[in-house]
Amino acid sequence: MNSVRARILGPVLCLLLLGDLTISWLALRDSHREIEEIYDAQLAQGARLLQGVLRQKAPGDLDLNALYQAFDQAMSRVEGGEAAHPYETRLTFQVWDSAGKLLVRSAEAPVLAAPPATVGSHDFLENGRDWCGFLLPDQQQGLLIWVGERDDVRQDLIQRIVRHTLWPTLLGVPLLALAIWLAIGWGLQPLQRMARVIRGRAPESLAALDLAPLPKELQPMQTALNRLLQQIDNLLGRERRFIADAAHELRTPLTVLRIHAQNARQAPTAAQRDEALDFLVLGVDRAARIASQLLTLARLEPRLEGSELQTFELGTLVREELAELTPLALHKQVELVLDSPQDCLLHSAPAAITIALQNLLTNALNFAPAASEVRVTLLRQADASVHLRIEDAGPGIDEPQAARLLERFYSQGNHQGAGLGLAIVDMVVRKLGASLHLHNRPAGGLCAELRFKGDSVVTAASGA
Known part of the structure; x- marks a missing residue:
C-alpha cells in the first residue's frame, strides 16, 4: 500500500x-x-x-x-x-x-x-x-x-x-466514504504540492525548498530536507575546493619534477646528474607536503563541523606536540622551549588544536635560523582567556601583507612551502571560536598567538 x-x-x-x-x-x-x-x-x-x-x-x-x-x-x-x-x-x-x-x-x-x-x-x-x-x-x-x-x-x-x-x-x-476520500485528498494537497515541486526540480539543483503556507506537520520535513540539501551542498563544495586546490597546487610541482627527471637523464656528468636528482628529491618532498596538507585540510573541515568537544589539559597537549617535533628541531639545530607557569583545562576540540599547533611549530622551525630557539608560552589573562604564543627568531613577516598569509597557497619567503599551513590554522581557530594573531617581535622574528576565549576555559590550577 x-x-x-x-x-x-x-x-x-x-x-x-x-x-x-x-x-x-x-x-x-x-x-x-x-x-x-x-x-x-x-x-x-x-x-x-x-x-x-x-x-x-x-x-x-x-x-x-x-x-x-x-x-x-x-x-x-x-x-x-x-x-x-x-x-x-x-x-x-x-x-x-x-x-x-x-x-x-x-x-x-x-x-x-x-x-x-x-x-x-x-x-x-x-x-x-x-x-x-x-x-x-x-x-x-x-x-x-x-x-x-x-x-x-x-x-x-x-x-x-x-x-x-x-x-x-x-x-x-x-456517500460518507466518498466525502472522506475527498476530504483526505484535500488534506493531502500540501504534501502532493511538495512532491510535485521536488519532482519538478532540476537534478543538480540544491536550492532550499520554500513552500508556503505549509501545515505544521510538514514544516519539520521541509526543514530536514533543506538541512540535507545544505549538507550535500557543503560536501560538494568541499570536494570541489579539494579538487581545485589539488589541481592548482600539484600541477606546477609535477611539471618541475618532470623537468628535473629529464635533466637527470640528460646530464653529461655525474655531478650534474646528482644535482638534478637532489632537486628531484626536494620536489618530491614538497609535493608530498602539499598532498599531506591538502588531505589534512579536506579531513579537518567536516570533522570540525561535527566534532564533539572535550575537556583536556592544554599544557599537556603542548608538551606532547613539542616532544613529537623534537627530532625535526634537532635536525635543524633549533631548541624548543616551553614556558608554561600555569596549566589550564580547556573545553574544546583537542585534535583540531593539535593540527593548528603542529602547523605553527613546523612553520616556526622552517624559518628559525640554526642555533636559535622556538619558544612556546602558555599564559592566563585577567579576563580568564588563554593565550598560546609561538615565537621564533626568523625573518618575520611583512605586516601589511599579514592578512594574505592566511590565504590558501600564499607563501612568503619559502618557495618550498605549500602556502596551506596558516590557512589551516585560521580555519581551525575560526571554527573553534578562537583567534590567530601574527606580529613581528621587537627583537626580531615572528610571534604567532592563539587566543582562546574565557568561556572555553574550565578551570585553572597552579603549577609549573
Whole structure:
C-alpha cells in the first residue's frame, strides 16, 4: 500500500463500517424492543377503551351481538378505508365473565379453552401461530377483557419500520466514504504540492525548498530536507575546493619534477646528474607536503563541523606536540622551549588544536635560523582567556601583507612551502571560536598567538 491516501482511507473506512454495523445492530435491537413495547401499549389502550365502552351499561343490559359487530368492524378494519394507516394492525378481542365463560369474541381471535392465566401483556402459541395479547380484568363488572394480535403481522410491520430506519444509514456509508476520500485528498494537497515541486526540480539543483503556507506537520520535513540539501551542498563544495586546490597546487610541482627527471637523464656528468636528482628529491618532498596538507585540510573541515568537544589539559597537549617535533628541531639545530607557569583545562576540540599547533611549530622551525630557539608560552589573562604564543627568531613577516598569509597557497619567503599551513590554522581557530594573531617581535622574528576565549576555559590550577 504505497499511497498515503489509501493508507489513511483503508483503516478509516474499516473503522467506519465496523462502527456503523455495530451502531446499526444496537439501534435495530433497541428499536425492535421499543416498537414491541409501543404495540403492547396499544393493546393495553385497546383493552381499556373496550372496558370503558362496556361500563356504559350494566352487564345484564349488554347486547353482545351488537357489541361484537361494532368492535369487530372497528378493530379489524385496517385496509380499504380512506383514514387507514399503513402501520395499523388487525386487533382481535375476547370477553369472558368472572367464571371464565366466553361472552363474545371477534371472528379472527384465537379459540381459547380458558382465559389466559397471565394478566397484562403476554405471548402464547395457538394452532401454530404466535399471538401477542393483553388481559385486563374488570372487577367492577366481573369481566375479563382480552385484546390481541398475531405476532407475524406485528413482526412484518416492525421489520418495515426498521428497514425504513436503516436504509438511510446503509446508503449513507458509500456517500460518507466518498466525502472522506475527498476530504483526505484535500488534506493531502500540501504534501502532493511538495512532491510535485521536488519532482519538478532540476537534478543538480540544491536550492532550499520554500513552500508556503505549509501545515505544521510538514514544516519539520521541509526543514530536514533543506538541512540535507545544505549538507550535500557543503560536501560538494568541499570536494570541489579539494579538487581545485589539488589541481592548482600539484600541477606546477609535477611539471618541475618532470623537468628535473629529464635533466637527470640528460646530464653529461655525474655531478650534474646528482644535482638534478637532489632537486628531484626536494620536489618530491614538497609535493608530498602539499598532498599531506591538502588531505589534512579536506579531513579537518567536516570533522570540525561535527566534532564533539572535550575537556583536556592544554599544557599537556603542548608538551606532547613539542616532544613529537623534537627530532625535526634537532635536525635543524633549533631548541624548543616551553614556558608554561600555569596549566589550564580547556573545553574544546583537542585534535583540531593539535593540527593548528603542529602547523605553527613546523612553520616556526622552517624559518628559525640554526642555533636559535622556538619558544612556546602558555599564559592566563585577567579576563580568564588563554593565550598560546609561538615565537621564533626568523625573518618575520611583512605586516601589511599579514592578512594574505592566511590565504590558501600564499607563501612568503619559502618557495618550498605549500602556502596551506596558516590557512589551516585560521580555519581551525575560526571554527573553534578562537583567534590567530601574527606580529613581528621587537627583537626580531615572528610571534604567532592563539587566543582562546574565557568561556572555553574550565578551570585553572597552579603549577609549573
